[in-house]
Amino acid sequence: MKQKWVKLLSGFGLLAxxxxxxxxxxxxxxxxxxxxxxxxxxxxxxxxxxxxVATFRDTDGEGGNPPSIDEIVLKPNANxxxxxxxxxESVSPAEDITEEVQEEADDHELYFIPAGANITINRVDLDSxxxxxxxxxxxxxxxxxxxxxxxxxxxxxxxxxxxxPVTKGETDIDLNFTTKLx
Numbered sequence: 438m439k440q441k442w443v444k445l446l447s448g449f450g451l452l453a454x455x456x457x458x459x460x461x462x463x464x465x466x467x468x469x470x471x472x473x474x475x476x477x478x479x480x481x482x483x484x485x486x487x488x489x490v491a492t493f494r495d496t497d498g499e500g501g502n503p504p505s506i507d508e509i510v511l512k513p514n515a516n517x518x519x520x521x522x523x524x525x526e527s528v529s530p531a532e533d534i535t536e537e538v539q540e541e542a543d544d545h546e547l548y549f550i551p552a553g554a555n556i557t558i559n560r561v562d563l564d565s566x567x568x569x570x571x572x573x574x575x576x577x578x579x580x581x582x583x584x585x586x587x588x589x590x591x592x593x594x595x596x597x598x599x600x601x602p603v604t605k606g607e608t609d610i611d612l613n614f615t616t617k618l619x
Contacts, residue, residue: 553584
């Protein structure tokens with residue numbers, strides 16, 4: 438009789454482990470990385486109607502055809518608001534990844550890292566914990582110069598904290614835009 442109970446309990450234990458394994462797999466699938474084929478930076482010079490868009494586009498994803506990437510060309514000694522749009526254009530209609538990043542703002546952070554270009558960039562949109570997201574920012578340009586701005590989107594589920602370095606989290610995008618202030 439005791440052996441029957443042991444077998445019965447072992448069977449339930451095995452069933453519970455199997456169900457837990459299936460549940461975990463389902464969660465992992467829902468957290469798959471999104472394919473981002475297009476990144477557009479939309480600049481509007483503050484106080485004017487002047488708009489400029491710089492776009493990275495790689496519609497077939499990594500490998501295949503080379504991506505196209507615009508230069509960022511801004512006026513020196515000017516102020517701009519910048520908004521970022523993220524798309525997956527490998528599907529039709531294109532999937533707006535920007536909305537997903539906004540919805541999961543507590544787990545995402547966009548970094549802008551200028552090198553050589555005389556620009557100060559401040560991220561202005563915040564998540565529910567008052568930490569930066571980066572889909573909206575202000576760019577203050579200085580004297581004429583040429584360099585790059587590195588744009589990095591990090592996915593940091595449950596780990597995002599104030600002052601996180603760009604090295605923390607999983608990288609969703611990492612791009613270098615040639616940048617000219619002229």
